[in-house]
Amino acid sequence: MQTTSERSAYLVLGMHRSGTSATAQLLALAGAELPDNVMPGDEHNAKGYFEPWKISVFNDQRLRAAGTAWDDPFNLPYAPLAADDEAAWRERAVALFRAEFGEALHPLLKDPRVSVLLPLWREVLEAAQMKARVVIPVRSPLAVAGSLSRRDAFPVEKSVLLWTVYMLAAEAHTRDLPRAFVSYDGLLTDWRGQVAAIEKAHGAPLPRMSERAAEKIDGFLTKDLRHNDGEGDLASVPLVGALAQGVLDWFTASASGQSPDRAVLDAAAAKIAEMKAQMGVFVSPVTSTLDTTRAELLYERQLAEVERKRMEALESELALLRQERARIEAVVDTALDGR
Helix, strand or coil, X not given: CCCCCCCEEEEECCCCCCCHHHHHHHHHHCCCECCCCECCCECCEXXXXXXXXXXXXXXXXXXXXXXXXXXXXXXXXXXXXXXXHHHHHHHHXXXXXXXXXXXXXXXXXXXHHHHCCHHHHHHHXXXXXXXXXXXXXXXXXXXXXXXXHHHHCCCHHHHHHHHHHHHHHHHHXXXXXXXXEEEHHHHHHHHHHHHHHHHHHHCCCCCCCCHHHHHHHHHHCCHHHCCCCCCCCHHHCCCCHHHHHHHHHXXXXXXXXXXXXXXXXXXHHHHHHHHHHHHHHXXXXXXXXXXXXXXXXXXXXXXXXXXXXXXXXXXXXXXXXXXXXXXXXXXXXXXXXXX
């Protein structure tokens, strides 16, 4: 049994909109440590994403360096760059990790892009002498598709294929690591059971799980997190539905404590490789180009949000100073009146 005193990073892997935010907040409330710069909530996720936005920006840049993007449906397998270039990106990632997490004992890294870039980030953790503990939430890709349709206007076929690629990458890159598969629905109905499964899979308790933490988790994991229920016939989704159904069945079985045969995952990866050979040249460059503009806009948005929060903090501090000044002036006036 491992102990919580060992330095270890919690990695939340999987596709965007698949329960990674809820999982990350549970881990954070139980003692895993978020980075300094976290992406705030918005109209698509009011409770917050808990993503390290500077690391997300870095990951977008690294994906584009390989001619791909976060929403490239053929972003599998990991594509290393030339040795010198790969070393330079690794050095940047190490510096960024240290800047964001400092001396944290249990940093919490939640960015879906890490799923497809995990070979790089595993080297970062090794450089930091940090072990990895992985949590992979499992949610129907149709629920993910519903969210991405609202947020990005993606067709269901693209969202389902993206979910499949991210889940395959997350699984393939973590086979030798302590990892837990957790049901997103289970988090909302019985999160304590999911925590027990996480701790059993990791061979270690969560860092600071307590009654107070449990109360906060109860207050966070509410029914309003279920924005899309994922109902529908996944297998009937054109081109990719049957493929995704087999992958979902594997992860659902794993989340229930079973040990299903990975042959279905290998077959799915082979099928996606075949599709990539046939269509990747048409899809991936366009996706990368679109992502450049989108990432630049996101970066500017995050900078603006950071500046807004800084100004709010300064205004709050100024208001407190004004109150203190008024109090002191009142004390002085009273003293002078009493002379």
